[in-house]
Amino acid sequence: MNRAQEIHTELNAISHTVAAIPFNNPYALPKGYFNGMAEAVMGKIDAGQQTVSLNNDFKQSANQGIPSHDELMSLPTTSPNFEIPENYFVNNPEVIIHRIHSDKKTSPIYIGIIFKLSVAAICTGLLGWLIFMGLNNSSTGTIPTHELTEAARIVKTNSFEKEMDALDDNEIISYLNASGHDVKTAIVASLTVENNLPAPEEYIFDEKTLDNYLHAVNISEINYLHQSTIY
């Protein structure tokens, strides 16, 4: 008894009704569909595509094969009420592919700018506090004179941005450490502002979204920067 007979006998033993159903495949398949599959997959691999978008709204005719890029672009569209730049949708795929290929790592220079921005808020607060204390509590004798003078000079010369630019990453990290801030958290927090966060639904549909995002943030580089300053 071959396998097909064996399976039919088994099915017949469980249910005569199901076993009696003619074995027909009712699903329609686009003509020549399998002829183009390997090329379509290799094309996407060559283009560096991560995964195919699961576009459920696009209803391809059952008589067509996998549509080419040109076929997709030539599909009729409804006129939208919102205006878009000319050729936006024509150029968009290339832009997206370019973005996929581009290195998402954050450069140390970029991190430096983010550091400076992060610490700017803290320094601004500190300056304000020093001036406030200087104006109101000068009689207590507890004002750090040097800092107050320095703050007054910065305010007077309006050179805050220049002073910020003069600071290097190590000075900022030392300052944050000395003032009891968690440097790593500050960096990650500032990076998350700069990077495009995944959309909320991505967390629902893909449990690895957070892992992928943290990987993209490139924590190892941050660790290196942090450790090189501490030790």
Next chain:
Amino acid sequence: MALFPDDNDLVFQFKNGINKEIPFTQIIKKHQEKLYWHIRRMVVNHEDANDILQNLFIKVWKGLDQFREDSQLYTWLYRIATNECISFLERQKKRLSISLDDDNSFLTEKLQAEKHFDANKLEWKLQLAIQQLPEKQKIVFCFRYYEEMPYEKMSEILQTSQGALKASYHHAVKKIENFMLNN
């Protein structure tokens, strides 16, 4: 029907050859049809099946160098395909706010939207019955009924005991019989 080299040879060529595209194209051509129908019966809609199949091969391209060959390529491909289908259906259910238990009414709707669908024809009625099954039973039934897969092979793919698979198949057939007689 085209003759293809043995899977082991294709994997060897992919891992060790200069041009990976040649053996990989052959892997696609060799397995695409069976995998497609496995996926199609699970998700019903051609566009969804097409997307899943292409994603599957892109994932295989990325992972084949690390494929340890503890199992056969065929088994590995089916396992990925099955997982992709289940993930896809779960995502759809979440999107439609459907309980993950066994409400497959959205698949019935997809089936009814299929070209040539005719609820009076036995073959479509069978498809409707299959879509009522819980996912695991549906997979087991389709493997056995359409692909004539031995329980041993199914056990490798689904990593479930043969006894449990036989029980699932039995339940599935009984549910289908019940649907056919009462609808």
